[in-house]
Amino acid sequence: MDQIIALAAENLLSPIILFFVLGFAASVARSDLSVPEAVAKAMSLYLLFAIGFKGGAGVAEHGLDQTLILSLVAGVLLSFTIPVVAFYLLRVMSRLDVTNAAAVAAHYGSISIVTFVAGSSVLQSAGLASEGFMVAVAASMEAPAILVALWLIAKNGPGEGQRMDSALMREIMLNGSIVLLVGSFLIGVITGADGMAKIESFIVAPFQGVLCLFLLDMGLVAGRGLRSSKGVLTPGLLAFGVVMPLIGSLFGLAAGLLIGLTPGGTTLFMILSASASYIAVPAAMRVALPEANPSVYLTLSLGVTFPFNLTLGIPIYLAIARAATGG
Amino acid sequence: MDQIIALAAENLLSPIILFFVLGFAASVARSDLSVPEAVAKAMSLYLLFAIGFKGGAGVAEHGLDQTLILSLVAGVLLSFTIPVVAFYLLRVMSRLDVTNAAAVAAHYGSISIVTFVAGSSVLQSAGLASEGFMVAVAASMEAPAILVALWLIAKNGPGEGQRMDSALMREIMLNGSIVLLVGSFLIGVITGADGMAKIESFIVAPFQGVLCLFLLDMGLVAGRGLRSSKGVLTPGLLAFGVVMPLIGSLFGLAAGLLIGLTPGGTTLFMILSASASYIAVPAAMRVALPEANPSVYLTLSLGVTFPFNLTLGIPIYLAIARAATGG
Amino acid sequence: MDQIIALAAENLLSPIILFFVLGFAASVARSDLSVPEAVAKAMSLYLLFAIGFKGGAGVAEHGLDQTLILSLVAGVLLSFTIPVVAFYLLRVMSRLDVTNAAAVAAHYGSISIVTFVAGSSVLQSAGLASEGFMVAVAASMEAPAILVALWLIAKNGPGEGQRMDSALMREIMLNGSIVLLVGSFLIGVITGADGMAKIESFIVAPFQGVLCLFLLDMGLVAGRGLRSSKGVLTPGLLAFGVVMPLIGSLFGLAAGLLIGLTPGGTTLFMILSASASYIAVPAAMRVALPEANPSVYLTLSLGVTFPFNLTLGIPIYLAIARAATGG
Amino acid sequence: MQTHTAKRVEIIIEAVMESRLTDALRSADVTGYTILPVRGGSGRSGDWSRAGQVSRAGGMSCVVCIIREEKLDGLLEAAFSVVDRHIGVVTVTDCQVLRAERF
Amino acid sequence: MQTHTAKRVEIIIEAVMESRLTDALRSADVTGYTILPVRGGSGRSGDWSRAGQVSRAGGMSCVVCIIREEKLDGLLEAAFSVVDRHIGVVTVTDCQVLRAERF
Amino acid sequence: MQTHTAKRVEIIIEAVMESRLTDALRSADVTGYTILPVRGGSGRSGDWSRAGQVSRAGGMSCVVCIIREEKLDGLLEAAFSVVDRHIGVVTVTDCQVLRAERF
Ligand SMILES: Nc1ncnc2c1ncn2[C@@H]1O[C@H](COP(=O)(O)O)[C@@H](O)[C@H]1O
Ligand SMILES: Nc1ncnc2c1ncn2[C@@H]1O[C@H](COP(=O)(O)O)[C@@H](O)[C@H]1O
Ligand SMILES: Nc1ncnc2c1ncn2[C@@H]1O[C@H](COP(=O)(O)O)[C@@H](O)[C@H]1O
């Protein structure tokens, strides 16, 4: 417990958290501070490129671990399972109808790559290594939850019927983030240490700084979202936004322990399971479930769960993973 | 005098000046070289982030100097005083009416953060340290001049009456530049050397290079401005654009000497007092004084005083500050 | 031959090629991965700035080589000659009419700065030095080919008459890329090692990484272009897109040998002669030859010749240059 | 100058539906359209702005389409089939065009 | 298809006044609007372009607002109160809309 | 509110021709125009998008120009002289403006 508190305290005073808070505060105070859309996109391209490549180069260096396949399978399974849990929990904890509950569930079954990145940087500060292939696991967990959500509606809903067609399927599987993350990962695997030597000073040294600016932007966007969604968050939903990541993290813990990942890898699995998508899934939901209210799922995911994971969640998961793996 | 000339010569041949000149020349020759708006904004976010954080980390390292409060107070007082001087000087030197004279005065009472950044980098080349909190002083000097300008009109003008309401007040105090500069400063103070270690390779190493590109862009914008404002600049206004920064710098010198700042800090105070805003104040003027002619204040500030300070002003202020402080 | 194959193999597995392939594949698979226009422009500004400055600093360091003037003259001559060869070759190899053949010829007479940059980075990996002034040669080769193309039409065409006026002439000579490249080169020459020391960590360390992202973007754009230009590429044109760079490179080889450039410089001259413009010339063609079909010249230049040079061409030119210069 | 009457259709639609809309337009025999970026807006579902956004979810596009009158109904039906369950605004204005042979 | 007449109001206004305009629109009971970015322009006060600009001072926004005819006057008064002393252009066009119940 | 009739001309033109168009407008005595960015489109010469582009070659701009009726012909002739051999779409709509003295 002391360890958690110490870690959380240290974490709370790290630049990335403080810049998130700055953005959030600026937005709530209605400052006109803003990051252009193109710049936000550039930073996200950079982060995906860097994290993917580093993961791949890590795999190239340490050799292809047997646990890679197991972890990918586990990732996909979790992304199928967690939304079901989330859905029924939501139906109990809140008054959301089937459509909205399913839409929210899809977000929690999928993952947030920035939470993953922030977690990696906490691991690094703590001096903990992790499996490079966890970025591939992250990619594998993006899409399945969306299918589950649509299935949940078909099963529970009166349902006008949601829209799932091959075009959407392709959009989901080939969305830009996945392609860049997986592509950079593979290029990292192929080019290995040589490739790393060439681009290291681009993807390693400036990484933390870019992450600070990106989190500033996310704070701004999250604050704006919260401001314009007054009344959407019932106490039940709010509680869900904090409880669900904790539950999700336990699924990730189980996976990490069963597969026998390092403490670092287990922590990352917990973070992935605990995090909620706010880029890929919202876009898919707008296409497939236009009746679902975006301010519900965006506010929960970006306004509640993301800050929770960033500040308290990550240190908690790290402490639990360490205790459980004895690492 | 020799020292000034040597410094000025060295300064004139530094990459940042030459890139400004390149941008200016390209624009005057009507090249289509241009920097996208989003990229210009990204660079300005980067510079504010970096300079703020470095200032804060500096304060964290050297401990909170007693002179901080004094400097802030002096900054605010200067920003109240300088516009009055500028206003009456303008009424003598040019034929500007009350509204336009007050609008211009507001610009000279406020500050230009890029001039400050360029000055810091000259100090660094010269191996001179300065107080990290000067970035906070810079922030404190942004807004007061605007209020003075409106008061000058109310006092001297026939006046339809300018628009100053609480919305504008909030906009000025919480404008993006101030929030990011002060926020980064505070985060620098809080996270100190630890935080610095994390993001140093993002905010220190590439800084000069980004500054070069940013000045290229400013040269382009300044050149375009001058091109489209033919006839606006009377000889009197032109003279004002060179004389006023020199006068302003003396106010800064007095403040630096009275407070007992280092030679570097005193130079920065002179630079702040000498510089004229071209980002925050123009926007505030468009809201509060729509009748004032933007090409007058923008051309003076960005087209005359900024290049003057960049090329000759900074070396002059540095030499004077050294002579006066014996540093 | 073995050397070429080894080099090509190494080259094909370098991160920059693989990122180009990733972008291309993503685009062909209709992923929504995309780079905002402003970000693509920012990267191109960065590359021009960095490559120009490095070239200039190189000249400052090694002193002004006598061969500079000769190389510039040779560059201009090649840019006048190559389009003529390209034009008649096209008329033989394809069924393009005079206007389209001339438009394509203009592209091959001019140069692609990214191919040049990619070539420089291959040289660097191979540990080969080259003349810094080759960037100035690159700039000198941008424009002449356009004039030749218009002359070819006037000579061969029935011709509504193309539009060449002083405005277009100025646009071509002062287009943003040339101005930034030459300007940075000159600033590099002026500020030399001192200037380099100031901005080195901005323009050297991250260079390869930015180049990767830029090539990702070029892959995306090239893939999209190919996708939407089905049927434009006849077998004859396709063959031209591969044969012409090889022919062009021999002109560059001759120039390099006659002038007595280093093996590296000769390779760069071959690359310049082999490469085809896809930024400046297409824009000029839209103004001067609106009747020419952009998908012909863009597909050939960006979709065929650029990838060919990037993957196979550069290693071939390097091997030939080494064999010919004995370097 | 010689001008001809035509219809100017402006469709403000969710960015995620943009490619579905343009596909529908193409199959409705529309020969051309132009897409303008949209920066923000407000409606019954609240305010939004593209500033700082990475996801395509919150944002709209504006598709402008100039067509001959006789093709209007086909276009509107195509647009409606896409907009239907989605956020979006469709307006039609009478206009004059130069070079009518192009439409 | 079934369309209804409405008014399309397009307001080109200084960027610094944008939020004041949208506040005014909201208080004039306007249910929605869309904001388009503007890249440059020219008028009696000279040329401008957003290229390379950091300040919000030199630049404009375009606010598009589709409303029922009966609400037009309220909207115009609201817009005028903001545009009044400022640079800006307001045009009103007759148009047809789909799904009139939305306005 | 008092409004006046005017013409709203919207010209979608290749980006490389933009400055030639605005020069022509100025010499046709047009007092103002506003330029909107364009993100992509489709026509007989195929699809295009600005995403990731560096060259100005593939892309268009939208120039909006509000003028008094009596100046329309001059404007259209000026526009036509530039658009003529180039890709581009010109539409004219009737509109009402506030503050007619400005045009
Ligand atoms: N009356 C309107 N005029 C212009 N744009 C509108 C209007 N109503 C809605 N919109 C646009 O459509 C989006 C969604 O509208 P709504 O479905 O009402 O939330 C808004 O955010 C606006 O961008
Ligand atoms: N007649 C017009 N048509 C379209 N836009 C205009 C017109 N007049 C002015 N504008 C826009 O409004 C801005 C300010 O106009 P002005 O107040 O005349 O300088 C211009 O830069 C244009 O963006
Ligand atoms: N009917 C139309 N409506 C709107 N924009 C059009 C139309 N036709 C063409 N355009 C625009 O003009 C560009 C060139 O058209 P085109 O010359 O037909 O290839 C297209 O890519 C569109 O941006």
Ligand code: NA
């Ligand atoms: Na999850």
Ligand code: NA
């Ligand atoms: Na000042």
Ligand code: NA
């Ligand atoms: Na060539």
